[in-house]
Amino acid sequence: MSRHEPPVTVRELLDGGKEVPQQPNAVRARVLARARQAAAAPIPPAGPDPTPPTHSFIHPAAIAGALAIGGAVVVLGVKAMWRPAPTERPVPPPAVSSSTTPQVERAAAPELAASAPAPAPADTGVESASQPAAKLAPARASYEAELKLMRSAHTAFAAHEYAAALALVDEHARRFPNGLLAEEREGLRVRSLAGAGRTGEARRAAGVFAKHFPRSVLAKRLQAELETKD
Amino acid sequence: MYLRLAHSASAEPVPDDACVRAFDQELDYVFASLRRLGAPASDLEDLAHDVFVVLLRHWPTLDTSRPLRPYLFGVAFRIVSAHRRRRLREVPQLTEEPADTGVGPEKTLQSQQAVALLHAALERVPLPRRAVLILHELDGIPIAEVARVLSITRFGAYARLHKGHKELAAAVRRLRDHGAPR
Numbered sequence: 001m002s003r004h005e006p007p008v009t010v011r012e013l014l015d016g017g018k019e020v021p022q023q024p025n026a027v028r029a030r031v032l033a034r035a036r037q038a039a040a041a042p043i044p045p046a047g048p049d050p051t052p053p054t055h056s057f058i059h060p061a062a063i064a065g066a067l068a069i070g071g072a073v074v075v076l077g078v079k080a081m082w083r084p085a086p087t088e089r090p091v092p093p094p095a096v097s098s099s100t101t102p103q104v105e106r107a108a109a110p111e112l113a114a115s116a117p118a119p120a121p122a123d124t125g126v127e128s129a130s131q132p133a134a135k136l137a138p139a140r141a142s143y144e145a146e147l148k149l150m151r152s153a154h155t156a157f158a159a160h161e162y163a164a165a166l167a168l169v170d171e172h173a174r175r176f177p178n179g180l181l182a183e184e185r186e187g188l189r190v191r192s193l194a195g196a197g198r199t200g201e202a203r204r205a206a207g208v209f210a211k212h213f214p215r216s217v218l219a220k221r222l223q224a225e226l227e228t229k230d
Numbered sequence: 231m232y233l234r235l236a237h238s239a240s241a242e243p244v245p246d247d248a249c250v251r252a253f254d255q256e257l258d259y260v261f262a263s264l265r266r267l268g269a270p271a272s273d274l275e276d277l278a279h280d281v282f283v284v285l286l287r288h289w290p291t292l293d294t295s296r297p298l299r300p301y302l303f304g305v306a307f308r309i310v311s312a313h314r315r316r317r318l319r320e321v322p323q324l325t326e327e328p329a330d331t332g333v334g335p336e337k338t339l340q341s342q343q344a345v346a347l348l349h350a351a352l353e354r355v356p357l358p359r360r361a362v363l364i365l366h367e368l369d370g371i372p373i374a375e376v377a378r379v380l381s382i383t384r385f386g387a388y389a390r391l392h393k394g395h396k397e398l399a400a401a402v403r404r405l406r407d408h409g410a411p412r
Contacts, residue, residue, distance in 0.1 A: 010398055012344075013344055013351070014363075014368065016344045016345065016348070017266075017344070018370070020259050021261075022258050023257060023261050031282075032250070032257070034282075035253055035254075036250055038279070038282065155291070159284075159305070160380070161381060163381060195381060196381045196382065197381070197382050
C-alpha cells in the first residue's frame with residue numbers, strides 16, 4: 001500500500017475482504033475438467049489428507065512379528081532336538097506364538113487380515129486347518145464390525161471431525177474392549193484428542209497407550225505428533 | 231490399520247455428478263479460502279483439486295442439508311496446513327496479486343491494494359487463529375459453527391478470534407509503517 005493511500009481501519013479491511021472474487025473462466029474450466037475426470041475414475045484409496053505414511057510402521061510391525069515367531073520356532077526346534085526320549089510330538093506352536101509375543105502379533109494381525117481374505121484374528125496356523133468354517137464365522141463378523149467402526153472413526157478423524165471420531169473410538173472401546181484393533185483405537189484416540197486441541201488429555205491418553213502397548217510401533221509416532229502440538 | 235482402511239474405502243458407492251455440481255457452485259469460495267489461508271497463487275489449482283478429491287471421497291456420507299462452505303473451509307484449512315508443512319523451509323509468498331474483480335480501474339486498484347494488505351496481514355497471523363478470523367469475519371460463520379468446523383471449543387474459538395484480531399491489527403500497523411507489499 002502506498003503512502004498516499006487513504007488510511008483504512010482493520011474493520012474496513014475485513015469488510016472489504018468479504019468479497020469472493022470470481023475465477024477466470026479458463027481456470028474454472030481447467031479445475032472442473034480435472035474434477036470431472038477424478039469423479040469418473042474410481043474413488044482414490046487415500047486423499048491428500050496428511051495422514052501418516054502407512055508403510056513406515058506397517059513393515060516394522062510385520063517384520064518384528066515374523067522374526068519373533070520365527071525365532072521362537074527355531075528355539076523350540078533346537079530344544080526338541082536335544083530331548084532324550086522322542087515320545088511326543090515335537091512342537092506346540094499355538095502356545096508359543098500366543099504367549100511369547102502378544103504385543104507384536106497384535107500389531108501385525110490386522111495387516112495380515114488385509115492381505116488375506118481369511119480371518120486372521122485367532123488364526124495360529126495349526127488350529128486353522130482343523131477349525132470348522134462355522135467356528136470362524138463369529139470371529140470374522142466381529143472383526144468386520146470392528147473394522148467398520150474404526151473405518152468410520154478414521155474417516156471422521158480425516159475430516160477433522162474429532163468429536164465424532166472420539167465418539168466412535170469410545171463406542172469401539174465399549175463394544176470391543178479387547179478387540180484386535182484396540183491398539184489402533186487407542187492411537188486414534190490420542191491423535192483425535194490432540195487434533196481437537198485437548199492436548200492435556202491427549203498426553204494422558206498417550207501415557208496410557210505407552211503403558212498398555214509398550215512395544216507398539218505407533219508410540220513413537222504419537223509422541224512426535226504431540227510434540228508438534230506444542 | 232491405515233493401509234487396510236484405505237483399501238476397504240474403495241468399496242464405498244461411487245458418488246454422482248451432484249458432487250461436481252456442488253464443487254462448481256463453490257469453486258470461487260474454495261479459491262478465495264485457499265488464498266486467504268495463505269496458499270501460494272501458483273498452487274491454487276492443485277490445492278483446489280485436492281479439496282475436491284476430499285469432497286468426492288466423503289460425498290456419500292456428507293450431510294448435504296447443511297451449508298457446504300464451512301465444511302469446504304475445514305477441508306481447505308487442513309490441506310493448506312499440510313501444504314505449508316511440506317514447504318516449511320521456503321520463504322512465504324506474501325505479495326501475490328489478487329484476482330481481477332471486474333470493477334472499474336480506479337476502484338480495482340484501491341480494492342486490490344486493500345485486499346493485498348489484508349492478505350499480507352492475515353499471512354502474519356498464525357494459521358489456527360487466521361482460520362477463525364476468516365471463517366467468522368470474512369465468511370460470516372457463527373462462532374458456534376466455527377468451533378464445530380475446526381473441532382475446538384466455543385471458548386477456544388472466541389479466544390482465537392480475540393487474539394487473532396489483535397495480531398491482525400498489529401500486522402496491519404507494521405505493514406503500513408514499513409510499506410505494504412507490492
